[in-house]
Amino acid sequence: MQKLISLLVLAMLALTVAGCQIVYKPDVQQGNLLDKKTVDQLKPGMTKHQVLVLMGTPSVSSPFEQSRWDYVSTYSRRGGAMKVRTFTLTFNNDTLVRTEGDFFAQDAQQLVKDSKKYNAGYPANETEGDKSTSPNDKKNDGGFGQGGNDGH
Template sequence: MQKLTALILTLFLSGCAFPGVYKINVQQGNIVTDDELSQLAEGMSRSQVHAVMGTPLMLNPVDLSREYYVYTFQREGGDITEQRIIVYYEGDQYAHYEAQLLEETPAY
């Protein structure tokens, strides 16, 4: 009876950490390339910036002078890496951007 209990307990606990579980890559947000960033020119309207870079992931309803383009990537359940681009406007025209880019975009 003890051997049967030990066998059942071992099988039960081994199911909690089964090594064959497949974990997928997870990517979310705006994929922005260096080519797209190089197309931005001072004085562009918001709609022109959106045509080049796509719709921003986050908008601040209080301060419309910034738009946020964020991309996150998680490889097989590991650490999450993040790329963040902040586009600044003066009035309704593009002024400049700040970027914290990934060395390589894993989506490609």
């Protein structure tokens, strides 16, 4: 009987903990992350190529409506309601004529700061890349180039 009671208490405790939403839900940002400096550099009269170099590839570029580019961004904080922002560029004959919409100007800066705090303890050195050499790599070059002889 005591085992049955302790089993019921354990089951009720497990159900209570499962309902508390202790499962981690990360912040999720998807789409184009635009910052204020970049958007401020957009000027009417810029070509599509100049805009592409400055802003990057748009999220939505329809083959049927080539005079409009949409930069779409979504952000959900800890599983909460999703915010959707759209920044639309309108072109006339490959020349920028109008910008409209909103973007994550302040939120983008905060996202960059948040991402840096997660990388603070990471030991990788981004400047070296994967092709760093050690002293042993220089001694053994795979057997080729030693005296102009390939072993025959």
